[in-house]
Amino acid sequence: MAKALRTEELILNMGPQHPSTHGVLRLLVTLDGENIVEVMPDIGYLHSSVEKMMEHRNYTQCIALADRGMDYLAALSNEMAIVRAAETLGGIQVPERARYIRTIFLELQRIASHLLWLGTYGIDLGATTAFLWCMRERELVMDLFESVTGGRLHHVYFRLGGVNEDLPTGWTDRCREFCHYFLNRLGEYHRLLTGNPIWQARTQGIGVLTREQAIAFGASGPVARASGVPWDVRKTHPYEVYDRVEFQVPVYTEGDCFARYLVRMDEMRESARIILQCLDQMPQGEVRTPRLSLTPKLPPGEVYTRVESPRGDLGIHLVSRGEETPWRVKIRAPSFSNLFALTQMMKGWKVADIIAILGSIDIVLADVDR
Amino acid sequence: MSSGGPEVTSIARVPVEGSKIAPIEQLADVLYKLPGGALLLTTVENVLNWARASSLWPLTFGLACCAMEMMQAFATRFDLDRFGVIPRATPRQADLIIVSGRCTIKMAPVVRRLWEQMPEPKYVISMGSCATCGGPFYYDNYSILKGIDTVIPVDVYVPGCPPRPEALIEGVLKLQEKIKRERRLSRRA
Numbered sequence: 001m002a003k004a005l006r007t008e009e010l011i012l013n014m015g016p017q018h019p020s021t022h023g024v025l026r027l028l029v030t031l032d033g034e035n036i037v038e039v040m041p042d043i044g045y046l047h048s049s050v051e052k053m054m055e056h057r058n059y060t061q062c063i064a065l066a067d068r069g070m071d072y073l074a075a076l077s078n079e080m081a082i083v084r085a086a087e088t089l090g091g092i093q094v095p096e097r098a099r100y101i102r103t104i105f106l107e108l109q110r111i112a113s114h115l116l117w118l119g120t121y122g123i124d125l126g127a128t129t130a131f132l133w134c135m136r137e138r139e140l141v142m143d144l145f146e147s148v149t150g151g152r153l154h155h156v157y158f159r160l161g162g163v164n165e166d167l168p169t170g171w172t173d174r175c176r177e178f179c180h181y182f183l184n185r186l187g188e189y190h191r192l193l194t195g196n197p198i199w200q201a202r203t204q205g206i207g208v209l210t211r212e213q214a215i216a217f218g219a220s221g222p223v224a225r226a227s228g229v230p231w232d233v234r235k236t237h238p239y240e241v242y243d244r245v246e247f248q249v250p251v252y253t254e255g256d257c258f259a260r261y262l263v264r265m266d267e268m269r270e271s272a273r274i275i276l277q278c279l280d281q282m283p284q285g286e287v288r289t290p291r292l293s294l295t296p297k298l299p300p301g302e303v304y305t306r307v308e309s310p311r312g313d314l315g316i317h318l319v320s321r322g323e324e325t326p327w328r329v330k331i332r333a334p335s336f337s338n339l340f341a342l343t344q345m346m347k348g349w350k351v352a353d354i355i356a357i358l359g360s361i362d363i364v365l366a367d368v369d370r
Numbered sequence: 371m372s373s374g375g376p377e378v379t380s381i382a383r384v385p386v387e388g389s390k391i392a393p394i395e396q397l398a399d400v401l402y403k404l405p406g407g408a409l410l411l412t413t414v415e416n417v418l419n420w421a422r423a424s425s426l427w428p429l430t431f432g433l434a435c436c437a438m439e440m441m442q443a444f445a446t447r448f449d450l451d452r453f454g455v456i457p458r459a460t461p462r463q464a465d466l467i468i469v470s471g472r473c474t475i476k477m478a479p480v481v482r483r484l485w486e487q488m489p490e491p492k493y494v495i496s497m498g499s500c501a502t503c504g505g506p507f508y509y510d511n512y513s514i515l516k517g518i519d520t521v522i523p524v525d526v527y528v529p530g531c532p533p534r535p536e537a538l539i540e541g542v543l544k545l546q547e548k549i550k551r552e553r554r555l556s557r558r559a
Binding site: 016017019022023024044045046047048049052053056064065068069072073116119120131132133135136138139142152153154365366 | 430431435438446447474477484505506510511514
C-alpha cells in the first residue's frame with residue numbers, strides 16, 4: 001500500500017465520576033493510539049471557598065473549618081497549620097505536654113492517611129486484599145482518635161495554646177500497643193506488595209518525575225522525596241517536638257511510582273517510631289495555656305508558616321488586622337502543586353498507566369480546590 | 371420512618387403530567403379489575419420489592435469527606451456487602467446513588483446527569499450534613515449547593531459530619547424498609 005494509514009489524536013474525557021480519580025477530578029487526556037500525548041487536569045469540582053469563609057470566622061472556628069474544607073484525610077495537619085500560624089503571630093506559648101500530644105496525633109494522622117492511600121492504590125492496580133488489610137488497621141487508628149477527640153475524621157482537637165483535652169487513662173498504653181502491632185503489619189504489606197512481580201510491573205519505572213521537574217513544579221512531600229529532593233518541613237523547619245525525636249526522612253532517587261510507594265511505606269514506619277519516642281518522653285502537666293480567650297484578638301501583622309502534611313508542604317499565609325477574625329488566609333496546598341507535576345509524569349505512557357500514576361501522587365481534591 | 375406512618379413517595383416516582391404509562395402498568399391496571407387480580411399483583415410486587423431491597427447496588431461515587439466513611443463502610447469492619455450492597459463503577463448498573471459529601475455548583479449538573487443515567491427504579495441517599503443542607507458551608511459561601519435535594523430527589527437523609535459507617539448502614543436499612551413498602555403496580559387504579 002502506497003498510502004500510509006491515517007491516524008489522528010483522540011481526546012478522552014476522564015471523570016469527574018471515575019472510580020480511580022479519588023474524588024471529583026476531571027482529566028482531559030489527548031491520546032495518540034494508546035500513548036498519552038498530553039494530560040490536562042480540570043479542577044474546581046470541589047471548590048468550597050474556605051479561604052473566604054475563614055475571613056468571617058474567629059480563629060477557633062477556623063480550626064473547625066480547616067478540618068472540613070481542606071485536606072479531609074489529614075484533618076489534624078490542617079488544624080496544626082492554622083494553629084501554628086496563629087500562635088506564631090500571637091506569640092502564644094504551648095505547654096510541653098500539649099506539644100507532645102500534638103506530635104503523636106500528627107503522626108497517627110499520617111499513618112491513617114497513608115494507609116488509606118495504600119488501600120485505594122491497591123484497588124486501582126487490582127490488589128483488593130491491600131484495601132481490606134489497610135482499612136482494618138485504619139480502623140484501629142480511628143478508634144484511638146475517637147477515644148480522645150470524639151471524632152473519626154474531623155476532630156477539632158487542637159486549640160490555640162494547646163489541645164482541647166488531656167488523654168484518657170490507659171490511652172498511651174493502647175497507643176504503644178498499636179504501634180508495635182502496626183510495625184508487624186507493615187512487614188506483612190511489604191511481603192504482599194513490594195516483592196510482588198505484578199505490583200512491580202505496574203509501578204517500577206512508570207511515571208518518572210526528575211529532580212529538576214519536581215523542584216520546578218514545586219512538588220513536595222513523598223512526590224518530591226521520591227525524586228531525590230530531601231525536603232521535609234519536619235526537618236528543615238522543625239515545629240512541635242520534631243527536633244527532639246530521632247527519625248529518618250526516606251529519600252529515593254528513581255522518581256517513579258514504585259519510589260513514591262516506598263517513600264510512603266518508610267514514612268509509616270518512621271511515624272510509628274516517632275510516636276513511640278514521644279510516648280516515652282511525654283511529661284505530665286497542663287495541656288492548654290490557662291486564661292487564654294477562646295476568641296483571641298491577634299496583633300496586626302502577617303505570617304507565613306508551614307507544616308508537613310501527609311501530602312507535603314502545607315503553608316498558611318495569615319494576615320491579621322488586630323481583629324477576632326483573620327483578614328486574609330492563603331492556603332498553599334501540597335496536592336495542588338503535586339497534581340500539576342502529573343502533566344509531566346504522564347507524557348509518553350500508556351492509557352493503563354494513567355491510573356497507576358494518578359494514584360501514586362496521592363491527591364485529595366478538597367486540598368487541590370479548597 | 372415507622373411502618374405505621376403515611377406512605378411517602380419521592381419526587382422521582384410521582385408521574386409527570388402527560389407522561390406515558392408503561393405497558394407493565396397498563397397490564398396491571400387491567401389485572402387489578404379482574405377477580406383475584408389485586409392479590410396476584412400484591413404478591414408479585416412483594417417478590418419484586420424483596421429482590422430490589424436485597425440487592426441494592428450503589429454507584430461508586432465519592433464527593434468529599436463522607437466518601438471516606440462510605441469506603442470504610444464497604445471495608446473490613448463494617449462490610450456493607452452482607453446486605454447485598456455491592457458498589458458498581460457505572461451508573462448503568464447502579465440503582466442507588468449515595469451522595470457522599472458537599473456538592474459544588476460546578477458539580478451539580480454532573481450529579482444530575484449521573485442520576486438520569488441510572489435505570490429505574492432508582493434511589494438516592496443523601497449522606498452527611500453537606501449533601502443534606504450545605505452543612506458547615508451553608509452561610510457566607512458562594513460555591514457549595516445548599517442541599518443535594520435541589521438537584522435530585524432524595525429518599526433517605528443520613529445526618530452527621532461525617533456520619534459514622536454505622537449511620538450509613540442504618541440509612542441503607544431504612545431505604546430497604548421503604549422499598550419493601552413500595553406500591554408500584556397495585557396502588558394504581
